[in-house]
Amino acid sequence: MKEKLHYTQIAVIVYMIQSGVILFALPRLVAEAFGTNGWLGLVLTSGIVLVNIFLIVLVYNKGNGQSIFSILEASLPKWIYLPFYFLMVVNFSFIAVLIGKNYVLLIQTTIFPTVGANPFLIHFLITALFFVSKGIYNMGKITLVFFFLTIWTTFLLLLLLPEFSFQRMTPFIFQGASLSFEKSFEVYTAFVGFEIVLFLFPYVQNDRKFSKAVIFGHLFTTFIYLAFCFVAMGFYSFGQIKNILYPTQNLLKFMETPLIERIENIVFIVFFLKIIVTVAFYYWASVETAKRVLTKIKEKWLLLMIIVASFIFSFFFEIQREINEVLNIIVLGQVIFSFSFPVLLLLLLWIKNMKKKRGNKVA
Amino acid sequence: MYYKKWEKQTKLKNVNREASIQETEQQNSTDENEEPTFEEVMKLFNDCDDLEHKTFSELGIDLIYFSPLVDDKKVEDEIINSIYSSTTEEVKSWVKKKDIPEATSIKDIKDEILSGSVGIFFENKTYYYNVYGPETRGIDKSETETVIVGAHDAFVEDITTNLSLVRRRVKSSNLKAVKLKVGEVTKTYVYVLYIDGIADSDMVSEMKERISKIEVDSVYDTNMLAQLIDEVPDSLFPQYYSTELPDVVRSKLVSGKMVVLLDTSPIAISAPSSFFEFIQSPDDYNQRWLLGTGLRILRAVAIFITLSFTAMYVAVITFHYEVLPEDLLITLAESRARVPFPPLIEALLMEVTIELLREAGARLPTKIGQTIGIVGGIVIGQAAVEAGLTSNILIIAVASSAIASFVLPNYNMSNSIRIVRFFLIILAGFSGIFGIVFGVALIAIHLASLTSLKTPYLIPMSPFYWKDWVDTFIRGPYWAMKHRPIQTKTDNTEVNKMKQ
Numbered sequence: 001m002k003e004k005l006h007y008t009q010i011a012v013i014v015y016m017i018q019s020g021v022i023l024f025a026l027p028r029l030v031a032e033a034f035g036t037n038g039w040l041g042l043v044l045t046s047g048i049v050l051v052n053i054f055l056i057v058l059v060y061n062k063g064n065g066q067s068i069f070s071i072l073e074a075s076l077p078k079w080i081y082l083p084f085y086f087l088m089v090v091n092f093s094f095i096a097v098l099i100g101k102n103y104v105l106l107i108q109t110t111i112f113p114t115v116g117a118n119p120f121l122i123h124f125l126i127t128a129l130f131f132v133s134k135g136i137y138n139m140g141k142i143t144l145v146f147f148f149l150t151i152w153t154t155f156l157l158l159l160l161l162p163e164f165s166f167q168r169m170t171p172f173i174f175q176g177a178s179l180s181f182e183k184s185f186e187v188y189t190a191f192v193g194f195e196i197v198l199f200l201f202p203y204v205q206n207d208r209k210f211s212k213a214v215i216f217g218h219l220f221t222t223f224i225y226l227a228f229c230f231v232a233m234g235f236y237s238f239g240q241i242k243n244i245l246y247p248t249q250n251l252l253k254f255m256e257t258p259l260i261e262r263i264e265n266i267v268f269i270v271f272f273l274k275i276i277v278t279v280a281f282y283y284w285a286s287v288e289t290a291k292r293v294l295t296k297i298k299e300k301w302l303l304l305m306i307i308v309a310s311f312i313f314s315f316f317f318e319i320q321r322e323i324n325e326v327l328n329i330i331v332l333g334q335v336i337f338s339f340s341f342p343v344l345l346l347l348l349l350w351i352k353n354m355k356k357k358r359g360n361k362v363a
Numbered sequence: 364m365y366y367k368k369w370e371k372q373t374k375l376k377n378v379n380r381e382a383s384i385q386e387t388e389q390q391n392s393t394d395e396n397e398e399p400t401f402e403e404v405m406k407l408f409n410d411c412d413d414l415e416h417k418t419f420s421e422l423g424i425d426l427i428y429f430s431p432l433v434d435d436k437k438v439e440d441e442i443i444n445s446i447y448s449s450t451t452e453e454v455k456s457w458v459k460k461k462d463i464p465e466a467t468s469i470k471d472i473k474d475e476i477l478s479g480s481v482g483i484f485f486e487n488k489t490y491y492y493n494v495y496g497p498e499t500r501g502i503d504k505s506e507t508e509t510v511i512v513g514a515h516d517a518f519v520e521d522i523t524t525n526l527s528l529v530r531r532r533v534k535s536s537n538l539k540a541v542k543l544k545v546g547e548v549t550k551t552y553v554y555v556l557y558i559d560g561i562a563d564s565d566m567v568s569e570m571k572e573r574i575s576k577i578e579v580d581s582v583y584d585t586n587m588l589a590q591l592i593d594e595v596p597d598s599l600f601p602q603y604y605s606t607e608l609p610d611v612v613r614s615k616l617v618s619g620k621m622v623v624l625l626d627t628s629p630i631a632i633s634a635p636s637s638f639f640e641f642i643q644s645p646d647d648y649n650q651r652w653l654l655g656t657g658l659r660i661l662r663a664v665a666i667f668i669t670l671s672f673t674a675m676y677v678a679v680i681t682f683h684y685e686v687l688p689e690d691l692l693i694t695l696a697e698s699r700a701r702v703p704f705p706p707l708i709e710a711l712l713m714e715v716t717i718e719l720l721r722e723a724g725a726r727l728p729t730k731i732g733q734t735i736g737i738v739g740g741i742v743i744g745q746a747a748v749e750a751g752l753t754s755n756i757l758i759i760a761v762a763s764s765a766i767a768s769f770v771l772p773n774y775n776m777s778n779s780i781r782i783v784r785f786f787l788i789i790l791a792g793f794s795g796i797f798g799i800v801f802g803v804a805l806i807a808i809h810l811a812s813l814t815s816l817k818t819p820y821l822i823p824m825s826p827f828y829w830k831d832w833v834d835t836f837i838r839g840p841y842w843a844m845k846h847r848p849i850q851t852k853t854d855n856t857e858v859n860k861m862k863q
Contacts, residue, residue, distance in 0.1 A: 008827045107797060112682070123794065123801045130808050138812040144825035145807045262685045265796070272800045273807075 004205040007213035009140035010197065012147045014217025016277040017193035019224060021103050024268075026190055026225060027232035027247040033184045035177030036170045036238050039229040041187065046222040049191045053218055055342035056194075057211040060201055062349045065210075067202040068341075069292050075348040088289045089306070091333060096282035097310035098317070098327045100124045103275045105320050110249075111265055121314065124276065125307050131280040132287065132303055136203050139280065146273040153267050154224060157231050159255050164234040176238065189331050190225060193278055194218055195338035199285045283307065399469045401425050401484040407473055417443070422451055425484040432479040434496025442481055442492060454485065463490045477550075499524060505607040507774050512649040517607040522552055522626035528609040529556060529624075533616060537561075543574050545588065545625075549581040552626040553588065556612075561619045563852040566816055570621055570634060585623065585630040586775070594814050599782060601775040602815045604636040610645050619851030635816040635850050639824070639835040641776035642666070647838045655838030663836055665770035669780050672764040673710050674791040674799050676757055680706040682795030694756070701751035707792030709753050713761045714788065716743060718781070721765070818850045 005013075022029070034041030063071055072081050104120035112120075131142060197214050204210050232247045235254075244250050252264035260266070287303050294302060317323045397403070404427065408414050417426040424446060428438065445457055466472035466482070466489040476482050479495025502524065505517035518525045526540060537559040544550045553574055557567050573592040582588050586605055593602040606612065607629055612622050615633035622633045642662040647655035679686055680699065687695065702709055720739040724732045743762075747753045764784065771777040783806060790798035813820035823831035828849045833839030846856050 006826050111797070112795070120794070120797065123797070127801060127804050127808070130805060134808060134812040141819060141821065141825040142808050142811040144827055145811045145821060146804070148824060149803070149807065256688070258688065259691070260686055261688050262683075265683060265686060269796045269800050272797070273804055276804060 003137045005137065005140045005200060005203050007205065007207075007209040009144055010200065010204060010210065010213035011217035011220065013140060013143050013200075013277070013281070014194050014197060014214055015220045015224075016143050016147055016274060017196055017281050018191055018218065018221040020099065020193075020275050020278050021106060021271060022190045023225070023228060023271075024106075024246040024248040026187070027229045027236075027241055028244060029183065029186050029190070030229050031233070031238060031241045032178055033180075033187050034174050036172045036175045037233070038174070038177070039226055039233060040173060041177075041184075042222065042225055042229060045184070045187050045191065046218070046225075048188070049194065049218060050215070052339055052342075053194060053214055055339070055346070056198055057214065059198070059342045059345045059349070060210060062346060063201070065201050065204070065206050068198050068345060069289075071345050071348055073292075075352055082293060085289050085293050088337075089286050089293075091330060091337070092282045092286035092289070093306045093310040094313060095327075095330055095334060096128070096279045096286065097121075097125075097307075097314045098323055098330065099275060099282070100128070100279045101314045101317065102320065102323050102327060103271070105323065107268065109320070110268065117318075118315075121311070124272075124279070125311055127276050128280050128283055129303065129307055131276060132284050133300055136200070136284065139284065143277050146277055150270055150273050153270060154227070156252060156255065156263065156267065157227060160231055160235060160251060163254070164231060166234060168237050169234050170238065185332070185335075186328075188335065189328075191218070191221065192331055192334055192338070193281075195334070195341075196281045196285055198338075198341065199288050397469050399466050399472045399489040400487075401489075403469055404472055404476075404482065404484075404489075407469070408476075419446055422446065422449070422454055423486060424454065426481055427484075428476060428481040428494070429479070432477075432497050433481065433494045437494040437496060438481060441494065442483075458483070458485065458490055463492050465490050497521075502528070508607050508611075508644075508772060510608065510610075510645050510649075513645045514608070514610045516609060518609060518624075518629040518631060520627050520629050522554065522624060525609075525624050525629075525631070526554065529612055529616075529622075532609055532613040533558070538616065541567075541571060543571065545574060545577050546579060546581040551582055553582075554624045556616060556622040556624065558616050558619070561617070561847070561851075561853055561855050562621055563619065563854070566635065566852060567621060569816060570623070574623070582625065583628075585625045585628040585632050588623065588625055588628075589632045594817070598809065598813060599779045600638070600810065600813065600820075601641070601773070601779065602636065602813065602820065603632040603634050604640045604773070605630050605632045605775060606773075607631070608645060614645070614648070619847045619853035619855070635818040636820075637815065637818075637822050637835075637848075637850055638810060638820050641773045642771065642836075643838075644772040652838055652840040656836075659836055659838055662770055662772070665767035666780060668767040669764045670784055670787055670803075671799065672760040672767075673714060673757070673784065674787040674802075675796075676760045677706045677710045677788055678791040678795040678799055681792060695754070698748075698754040698756050702754055703751070705792070706757075707789070709757060710761070710788055710792075711785075713743065713747070713753055713757055714785065717761055717765045815850075818852070822850045823848075 030038035030041055032038075059068070059071075072084075101117065101121055104117045104124060107120060108115060108117045131139060134142065194214065194217070228248055228251075232241060232251055235251060236244065236247060241247050249264045249268065252267055253262060255263050257263075283303065283306060286306050287299060290302050290306065291299060297305075317326060405416075408427070411429075413429055413431055415426075415428050415430045418424070419426075426442065446454060449457065463483065466475065472482050472489050472491060475491040475493070478493070479497070480491040480493045483490040483492060499521040500519045502516050502519055504515045508517070516528065518528060530538065535558065539557055539559050541555045543553045543555065545553050555567065555570055555574065570592070574588070577588075577591050579591065582591065589601065589603040589605065590596055595602065603623075604615070612631050612633065615622055620633045620635065622631050624631050642659055644658070647658055650658075680695070684692060699706075704712070716739075720735060720743075723735050724739075727735060743758060748755055748758060768777050768781050768784075771780065787799055787802045790802040792798070794801070811819075811821050811825055819826055822828065823835060830846050831848055831850075833843050834848070845858055847853050847858060849856075
């Protein structure tokens with residue numbers, strides 16, 4: 001039997017790619033975008049993502065699980081898809097390195113203020129190299145291990161429950177919301193990453209569980225986000241939460257045990273294991289695409305080349321603000337991609353089917 | 364350029380090898396075809412002074428055998444006494460009556476004599492009579508795997524005894540034992556044991572193929588054999604579970620795994636194996652399930668302590684003072700006030716000392732070993748602190764992680780974990796907790812991609828199979844253990860069912 005990605009692995013992959021460092025800022029982002037009881041806004045955002053996931057699942061079902069590359073290459077001429085592939089390779093690898101750099105900059109500013117960020121980024125990229133070089137089936141297994149190594153952080157929320165108060169939540173809904181596109185988009189980016197499942201089509205078990213797994217993974221992310229935002233909003237007042245850069249980090253700071261204080265530092269570092277999954281899967285998608293164009297170069301060399309190139313690219317951005325600006329632009333592109341690409345694929349599949357039907361009729 | 368050179372050398376080597384293989388094959392084929400004669404066989408064993416040769420010239424019988432390999436009493440009673448007062452006719456009928464097989468080729472008789480048979484040359488024909496019975500060590504307790512509640516007998520170096528220990532426990536015709544030979548020179552016997560109808564047949568043939576493909580002069584021990592047949596020979600972690608206990612072998616066989624026994628080795632390996640097997644001990648199964656579960660969780664915690672305590676000390680003291688509560692910080696600062704080294708050097712010094720003590724204790728005879736323990740305890744416990752070389756708290760961290768490493772029931776795994784600890788300590792010294800998490804990530808990636816006989820090493824955690832969790836970190840109650848582990852790929856998944 002050929003090895004396939006199990007559906008629990010897919011659900012966990014979706015969750016691990018989606019949730020990342022944004023969790024630390026999410027309660028503030030939500031409060032800024034949706035106002036009081038902003039956690040309800042998360043449900044709406046999650047709903048939009050579900051529509052997008054529905055499109056992806058539709059591509060999977062209509063295409064009978066064939067890879068997106070073969071759908072593209074069967075219908076489009078080379079001169080159209082090649083530049084498109086190139087864009088994808090660049091986009092994915094840049095997202096990967098910028099997410100990594102964003103994280104190490106956070107680590108550096110909060111924990112190691114006297115050291116440069118690049119040594120940490122190198123740690124990070126070495127791990128990514130090692131991770132991706134193991135191949136997609138092993139990546140699924142590794143993601144599951146990282147899931148178990150990080151999931152305990154969620155249970156720390158329980159320690160905060162005695163301090164939780166419904167009074168702070170206020171009976172008002174969405175008061176003081178900015179309702180600007182920019183702010184809501186920032187909340188939306190918390191869910192970005194699920195589009196990587198587009199590339200997993202040829203590697204999953206060919207049964208109906210695929211769609212369920214993706215949706216379950218996404219709902220799990222939504223649940224974790226909701227839990228953190230809900231607790232944060234019952235912990236801080238609305239005015240307070242808008243003024244704290246990383247409310248989740250502050251929440252963790254509040255906890256004390258007789259042996260360890262400042263758990264947030266440890267949790268922050270443990271998030272390495274979450275971020276690395278996101279980074280590794282973006283690199284993997286990048287390599288998968290590059291493989292289609294540069295067929296003669298070995299996969300491991302391609303991976304190394306992409307990682308080194310993106311590392312050099314990351315030198316241009318040395319401070320967090322710059323990275324956030326660039327990341328916003330690239331992620332915007334990614335969001336547009338994740339909506340429009342499945343639509344394009346569906347269109348191509350539809351045209352192909354029509355042609356086939358017509359061909360059958362003529363015959 | 365180096366590659367080219369290497370390629371050339373390998374080619375040359377291959378050519379030479381092929382030539383030598385051809386030569387051996389030719390030799391073998393003549394050995395296989397040629398009728399065995401007394402002179403030819405004696406020529407083969409030229410200069411083997413431990414070969415006994417007895418002649419009964421009046422009957423025209425020659426007996427040859429290796430006295431260290433045979434049971435002298437049997438030779439005396441069953442062969443020499445029978446021949447001694449017989450006539451030629453009687454010997455003829457004795458050979459037939461006793462059903463003594465005739466050797467058809469030189470190779471045949473050579474192999475038989477080397478396996479403890481007496482070669483009988485009589486009337487231009489060659490017979491052999493197996494009287495194998497060398498001195499062996501008696502069945503004893505295992506020194507490396509102690510069991511508190513449960514069977515204490517352990518394997519010995521003699522394969523027949525080991526097989527009997529297993530056969531006594533699995534009285535089933537479905538217990539198969541396939542005999543193979545390894546070692547181009549030593550031709551050591553290997554037995555692959557499995558239960559037909561439970562073990563996956565593809566896995567069995569894969570195992571047999573791997574063993575028969577081994578090309579080395581000699582295999583000294585089952586642990587060496589394991590390294591010759593595993594998928595990632597460069598990994599730090601053992602990919603097959605090794606044990607000295609026949610009880611464990613029985614449980615592995617019944618769960619659908621294979622067991623490999625090697626002659627001259629008191630250790631058996633079972634395959635396929637998962638990482639979680641290494642935190643299990645037969646004691647868990649012999650106690651109430653809640654106690655068994657408690658013990659297993661204790662061992663998992665022990666792995667965590669071994670890996671992290673010293674590394675965390677180094678990380679916290681070097682980079683993350685803020686993680687400690689104020690009261691603890693003061694105690695720590697006081698105890699470290701006189702230490703002149705950076706925490707990394709301090710920790711490595713102590714860790715290396717502990718490892719030296721452990722190694723010395725293991726190599727020395729028990730009585731001197733105890734002295735080493737006392738001297739080491741004083742050196743590490745008091746003198747080092749009083750001399751200002753190290754802090755009290757580090758001693759606690761180092762000692763507890765050393766103790767925790769001995770909690771693991773499997774010696775091989777316990778060693779691997781201890782080596783990994785050094786790797787984490789060094790990383791912690793360079794980049795604090797970030798370094799530890801980086802190290803853990805690398806180890807997790809490595810472990811998750813390891814395989815044991817083409818099955819995932821971290822199963823049932825990754826890939827996730829909740830049904831098997833009942834026998835990993837927890838030792839579930841027997842009513843809940845209804846399935847054989849998924850790792851065995853067995854068709855016969857339900858326990859208590861035997862397909863015939």
